Every structure is written in structure tokens, then in C-alpha cells.
Amino acid sequence: xxxxxxxxxxxxxxxxxxxxxxxxxxxxxxxxxxxxxxxxxxxxxxxxxxxxxxxxxxxxxxxxxxxxxxxxxxxxxxxxxxxxxxxxxxxxxxxxxxxxxxxxxxxxxxxxxxxxxxxxxxxxxxxxxxxxxxxxxxxxxxxxxxxxxxxxxxxxxxxxxxxxxxxxxxxxxxxxx
Numbered sequence: 508x509x510x511x512x513x514x515x516x517x518x519x520x521x522x523x524x525x526x527x528x529x530x531x532x533x534x535x536x537x538x539x540x541x542x543x544x545x546x547x548x549x550x551x552x553x554x555x556x557x558x559x560x561x562x563x564x565x566x567x568x569x570x571x572x573x574x575x576x577x578x579x580x581x582x583x584x585x586x587x588x589x590x591x592x593x594x595x596x597x598x599x600x601x602x603x604x605x606x607x608x609x610x611x612x613x614x615x616x617x618x619x620x621x622x623x624x625x626x627x628x629x630x631x632x633x634x635x636x637x638x639x640x641x642x643x644x645x646x647x648x649x650x651x652x653x654x655x656x657x658x659x660x661x662x663x664x665x666x667x668x669x670x671x672x673x674x675x676x677x678x679x680x681x682x683x684x
Contacts (some may be wrong), residue, residue, distance in 0.1 A: 517554035522610055523617030523668075524548050526582060530556040534574035538567045552563045553621075553660050565631035572628035573618050576652055579618035580671055587611025588679075597635040598613045608672060616668030619656045625649065637651075661678025 508612040517524050527573045533564060535542045535557065544558040562568045590607035616632055620628065632645045 514550065514552060517548075518550065520613035520616060521548050521581065523556075523613040523615070526579050526614045527617040528555040528557050530575040530578035531571055533578065534571045535539075535559045538562065538570060540567060540571065564639040565634040569628050569629040569637075569645050570639065572624050572631075573645075573648065573652065575620060576618045576648075579614050583611045583613075583615025583618070583668060583671045584675060585611075586614060588676030590675045591676050592680055593645040594623065595673070596680060611672030612665070614668075615671035616664045618667065618671075619652055619659065619664055620673075622653070622656045625653045625656050629653070 516680075528545060528547045528613075532542055532545055534612070540562045541560040542557060544556075546556050548555050559571070559618060562571065586607055588611070590604035590611070594604050594608065619625075628649050631648055632642055637645075657665070
């Protein structure tokens with residue numbers, strides 16, 4: 508197994524880090540949770556962060572926490588599919604396609620919140636004020652995100668990025684065409 512320091516991966520996949528932090532900030536704004544400080548990217552650990560007020564309702568904290576999972580997955584798939592379909596279906600890659608594939612993978616692989624953030628989300632799921640429907644919907648999603656966040660030590664985040672940006676668009680095209 509190849510071990511590369513996290514900061515090196517973050518520098519190489521910086522668009523994903525930026526999109527990840529933008530997603531946290533976007534969900535804060537949508538939920539009217541004040542944001543105090545944002546660092547979209549920096550050359551140290553953590554490579555980005557959003558400091559916001561503690562949300563008044565636990566479900567708001569859950570949405571802010573899983574915001575990157577939603578946004579990075581969708582954006583990574585859209586950008587990656589724009590290039591992966593021509594590359595794999597027509598076998599005609601050009602430089603722009605390679606850049607889009609890198610961008611899609613970079614964004615999608617930063618879909619998972621950190622393990623610490625997932626623990627924070629889990630506290631909100633277990634909170635007594637969290638509606639039962641939110642608990643039912645959020646529990647499996649938070650469990651999946653937690654496993655994937657832990658799995659980043661064995662490159663699960665990279666494999667997820669590849670699947671979202673390359674594999675899924677090609678499967679969809681194969682089903683439709």
C-alpha cells in the first residue's frame with residue numbers, strides 16, 4: 508500500500524478541498540447558521556475549514572455535516588461524466604478531457620467529512636430533539652459516511668472519486684443507450 512501524506516494529496520486534489528468547504532458554507536447559509544471564518548484551502552493541516560455557530564436544531568448540524576457528501580458527489584459526477592463518456596465510449600481523449608476527469612475525481616474524493624465531523628453529526632442524530640424521521644433517514648447515511656471516512660486510510664476516498672466520476676456515468680450511459 509502506498510502511503511502519501513495527506514497534505515500532498517490535498518495539494519494535488521485542491522479543487523475537491525475547496526468544493527468541500529464551499530459545501531459546508533453553502534449549507535450554513537441555506538440554514539441561516541452564521542459563519543465566522545472560512546479557509547477554502549491552505550498548505551497545512553487541516554487543508555480547509557469552516558467555523559460556524561452551533562446550529563440551534565440538530566437536523567441543521569446533520570445537513571451542514573453531510574453537505575459535502577451531497578454537493579461533491581453531484582458536482583464530481585457531472586464534471587467527470589462530461590469527459591469520461593467521450594474518453595471511454597469513443598476512445599478519443601484530449602487534454603481537456605483528462606483535466607475534467609482529474610477535476611471530477613478530485614471533487615468527488617473529498618465528499619466525506621472528517622472522522623471528527625462525522626462524530627459530531629452522529630451526536631446530532633442521537634440528540635433527543637432530532638425528529639424520528641431524520642434519525643431513520645440519517646442513521647444509515649451517517650454510518651456509510653463514517654465507514655468511508657475511516658476507509659480513506661486505504662484509499663477508499665480515491666476509489667469513491669473514481670467510481671463517481673468515471674464508473675457511474677458510464678454505467679448510466681450503457682443502461683440508457
